[in-house]
Structures are given as C-alpha cells and as structure tokens.
Amino acid sequence: MEAVVEHRGVAYHWLVAAVAIPSLLMVILDTTVVDVIIPHMMAALNADFYDIQWVVISYMVAAAVSMPMFKRLSERMGYKNLFLFGLVLFTSMSAFCGQARTMEEMILGRVLQGVGEGLVIPTVTSLIFTAFPPQQRGLAMGLIGLGATMGPALGPTLGGYMTQHFSWRWAFYINLPIGITLWYGAYLVLRPGEGKAKPVPPDVLGFLLSTVFISSLLIALSKGQEKGWLASDYILSLFVVAAITFPLFLWWELKQEHPFLDLSIFGVRDFSLTMLIRLVFGGAIYGSFYLIPIYLEKFRMYPTFLSGLLLLPGALINGAVGVMVGRLTDRLGGKRVMAAALVGMAVGFHLLSGADAYTSKSTLVLLIAFYIGFVGAVFTPLNYMSLACLSQKHLDTGASMIHVVRFIAGAMGTAFATSHMEARKYLHFLGMTSKLDYSHPLLTPSFAQLKAYLIAHGQPANWIQTQLKAFLQGMLTLKSYIFAFQDCMAIFGVACFVALATVPFIKGARRDLLGDQHLDPGS
Secondary structure (H helix, E strand, C coil), X not given: CHHHHHHCHHHHHHHHHHHHHHHHHHHHHHHHHHHHHHHHHHHHHCCCHHHHHHHHHHHHHHHHHHHHHHHHHHHHHHHHHHHHHHHHHHHHHHHHHHCCCCHHXXXXXXXXXXXXXXXXXXXXXXXXXXXXXXXXXXXXXXXXXXXXXXXXXXXXXXXHHHHHHCCXXXXXXXXXXXXXXXXXXXXXXXXXXXCCCCCCCCCHHHHHHHHHHHHHHHHHHXXXXXXXXXHCHHHHHHHHHHHHHHHHHHHHHHCCCCCCCCHHHHHCHHHHHHHHHHHHHHHHHHHHHHHHHHHHHHHCCCCHHHHHHHHHHHHHHHHHHHHHHHHHHHHHCHHHHHHHHHHHHHHHHHHHCCCCCCCCHHHHHHHHHHHHHHHHHHHHHHHHHHHHCXXXXXXXXXXXXXXXXXXXXXXXXXXXXXXXXHHHHHHHHHHHHCCCCCCCCCCHHHHHHHHHHHHHCCXXXXXXXXXXXXXXXXXXXXXXXXXXXXXXXXXXHHHHHHHHHHHHHCCCCCCCCCCCCCCCCCC
C-alpha cells in the first residue's frame, strides 16, 4: 500500500492534507461543541455549575501540557505513529466520555482526550508544513487555519443540533466513526519514519516544571473570575506557583544539553514577535468567541441552535478566506497580508461594537461573517511567518509552541472578557440608575401601559409597583450587559492595532526549511 502512495509522489501533500485537516477540525471542534452541551450534562452527571467547568478546564490543561512533549515523542515515534496514537487516544476517549455516568469518569475521559488533541494538533502542523513544497507553504497554513478557526465557529451549530435532535452524548459519539475513518486513511497515506531523529536523554525535571507552570496558570485564569481573583487564596496560590516555576523552568532548561523545550527558538526574532502577536490578537479572538454566543443566547434570547446558525455563514466564509489568503501569502509574503487582515479585523470589531438589543438577525449575520472572515486571514500568514523563519531542527518545537501560546492566549482572553464585561456592566448599571427610576418622565408612558396591562390581567394592586420596579431593574441590567459587550468588542479592536504595531519589526524573509537556508537564534 505504501507503493501506491509513493506512486503519487507529486500529490503526496494533498493526500496528507486530506487526512490531517479533517483531523485538526475534529479535535478543535470538540472544545466549543462541549461548551454548548454543558447545561445538559449537569443533570446527567449530578454536577453544579462550578463542578461542570472542570469538564472544559481539564481538557484544556491536558492538551496544553502534552503539546511541549511533541518534539521528543516525534523523534522517537515519527510523525505517522504519533499521529495515529493521538488519533486513537482522542477517538476512544470520545466514546468513553459519551458513556460517562459520573463526573469522575467524565473528567478522566476529558483529560485523556485532551492529551490526544495535544499530540494531534502539532503533528498536523509539522506534517502539513513539511509535506507542502516551500512555494506553497502559505497555502499549507491556510489549510491549517481552515481547521483551526472553523472549529470554534462550527461548534455551537453542531452542538445545538445534536442536543436538540438526539442527545448531548452524541456530541462525543459522533467522533467515533469520523476518527476511525481518518485513522485508517492516515495509516494508508502517511509515510513512516518522517520526523524521527536520534533520541536524546529525557529531561524529567524540565517536563515537570513545564507541566506545573502551564497547569497552574491556565487553572488560575479559568477559575479566577469565579473565585474573585487575588481575593481568593486558591487563585493567589496558583499564580504564586506559576510565578515560581516559570523562572525555575527557564533556568533549568538553559543549562541542559538536551532540554525538554529548546528555548533557543525564542532567539529567532521573527518567531518571538509572532508569538507576541499571537498572544495579543489570540486573546482578542478567543475572548470574542466566548462573548458572542453569550450575547446571542443570553442577551438576545436566541436558542442554541439558532445562535449556531447565525455563526455558520461566518465559519464557511472563514474557511474560504483562509485558503485564499494562504495563496496570497505565497505570492506577497506574510507581512503585508497580515497587516491588511489586522486592519480588517479591527474594523470588524468596531462594527460589532455597535450591535445592541435591536440589531436584526440579518445584520448580525453580516457583522459576524465580516468579523470571522478576517480571523483566518490573520492566522494564516501569522502561522506561516512563525514557522518559515525556523530551521528544520526547530520546526517541531515551533509547531508545539504555536498551540501552547494559543491556549494561554485563549485563557487570558476569556478571563479578560469575563471580568471586564462584569466590571463594565456594573459601571453602566450605576450610571443609568443614578439618572433613571420608574417615575422618570421618559418612562412614564411605557410604565402606564404596563400598569394598565397588569391591572387588566388581575394582578394585585399592592404587587404592581414592585413588578414595575423589577421590570425596570431587569431592563437596565440587560442594557448594562449590552453596553459592556460593546465595550469589550471595542477593546478587542484596539488589541488588533496593538498587534499591527508589531508587524513592521518582523523581517519576514522567505526560508526553505528543507534546504540549506535557516535562521540561527539571534538573527
């Protein structure tokens, strides 16, 4: 069967893409699918709101912790075997999560499922980038962006459909036939031996320090709003652990001959700058991915499935734009393309900052499609420039760090979105209540009609005044949240310009990873 693949040598990169990109989409899609079904899981697993959050947090932490292991494991197993193993782990644990009857079973399954994602995603990145010829690597990054950015947008649609027409458990079970099919395709297509290198002694302490730092940081960011941030001894302790283990990790790794994570990669200026952009821009993107479904479902009261449908056109446009921008990146280079896309992204956030309680569905579809369309347009050249500046020996480390930083940016963006929206909502509410009450002249006509309606429907007279005050409070609370949502979108737009200011400092030279050219650390 390997002979068949070799016979199609020219098309090998397309065969790799055919199995790798759907796998990437499947594992990333799982995150937002689970976000949608969490309310339905609570009753089945006898969990409260705070306990059920560990279904998401445990998955995220396990994936982020396992990604730095990619280089060491690929050197021993090769891309093919590591990809197949990660796919088996993710798929089998999806089935395990689907039949889970207790929170303990679900969290165990989600941890192992997250490890599977942590192995699949960087392997896909390295597989695609090395399989495509140098002149088509922008397109390769566009294909990766197709899976990476469509996943979060498609999740609410798929999760809502599964929950509405079947059961929340099918959000996990659906991965089983897809995963088996992709595994068999990868077994037939991928060449053995790619990615293998001479194994080096394990750096156990480096791995442990990395694990403790990433875990404590992500958990603190994820649970901070719930616990009250630094007012909580639990959150404060996590931040202290992260603050201690991070410099210890740096000190230990820099003195090792064979470190767990080769930090010399950050001596490549272009790579470090793209990671900074990824942290700022990624935080804005994942913060908005968190807030927009809340705006649609909680503030506009749309059903989950309808909210997903409103996001769907943007997800489809995003996929097409990402691939087209990949081709453009191959022709023009990444800097100009990414700069233009960041400006478009900022415009998209500005337009979204005008969405309120009365914006029509058709207008929302257009606004969201415009905004999401530019997400892939930014990530495609960003991924390209992150990897194109690296030598072959740094490629696997770079591929894993791209996604580790993505998780950190996502946790930071979500934490900021949550805390900032609550703070702004409080300020807006205070501002309005200081100027309005139920006897305000502007509200008198509306309240007179509401009072007449309540009397006509037999409401007790002594309750009517209380109901009017409750109605006013609810109306002002909703309005406060809408204003806070608009503030967050505006700040995310500013973050795009902050990222844009970094772009001119990137050299953006084209490099052939498979040839003799490379950037040395410090260049």
